[in-house]
Amino acid sequence: MSDVATTTATRAEYCVVACAEAWRDAGEVLASPMGTVPTIGARLAKLTFSPDLLLTDGEALLIGDVPAVGAKAQVVEGWLPYRQHLAMVATGRRHVMMGASQLDRHGNQNISCIGDWARPKRQLLGVRGAPVNTLNNPTSYWVPRHSTRVFVERVDMVSGVGYDRAAAAGPSASRYHRIPNVISDLGVFDFETPDQTMRLRSLHPGVTVKQVREATGFALTIPDDVPYTREPTPEELRLIREVIDPNGLRDREVPTA
Secondary structure, three states: OOOOOOOOOOHHHHHHHHHHHOOOOOOOOEEEEOOHHHHHHHHHHHHOOOOOOEEEOOOOEEEOOOOOOOOOOOOEEEEOOHHHHHHHHHOOOEEEEEOOOEEOOOOOEEOOEEOOOOOOOEEOOOOOOHHHHHHHOOEEEEEOOOOOOOEOOOOOOOOEOOHHHHHHHOHHHHOOOOOOOEEEOOEEEEOOOOOOOOEEEEEOOOOOHHHHHHOOOOOOEOOOOOOEOOOOOHHHHHHHHHHHOOOOOHHHHOOOO
16 A cells, blocks of 8 residues: 555545445435535435435425535425434434544543543533434544544543443443444544454545554554545536535635645
């Protein structure tokens, strides 16, 4: 594997494609992307290899078209009030892609506070719906700035449940628990290891294994031959640049490396 691959796609566009792949062949499930790049990724998946994917306007409407990010949908297929949204979560008919202020090797996520819970240094979003998400439907994570501040040996507080804690809690917690992907501005990660700890699955072109190691606060499983994240097709690049994100909002979240 060479250190650098030549491409016309930007780092942000590789991240979009990696996020889209999280919903490949998902069928008729609700995509709940949180963040600009995941939102573009879900819409790209809808327009290409996952046409049955359900999208919302970010509030309470199911939409039938795929508008540009920030634009109003022109086709409304249904109403999705909060109670119905929760029913979809509880029955596993949603794949959410959340953010993470901290993530550890087992996939435990923190979006609540930094420091001791009794007297935190920083108050964040709070636990929100992370426990229910992680125990009931597939939950992936998006991290736009991969660093040792985010990828930590131990999270300060568990918001989203990781593989070790789900297993310790027993079948009621582990039965539907699944973290398919962690996507950052450096690469794609999963937990496909014997002990279900984080593994480097692919590098974005221009990134090296050394960079990933130095930006991660724990020992990753790294295969002998790590592939690059796949190239976006010309049609995917056209959709990203002209249809879904013509204003280039993706580059604000992931600046060109």
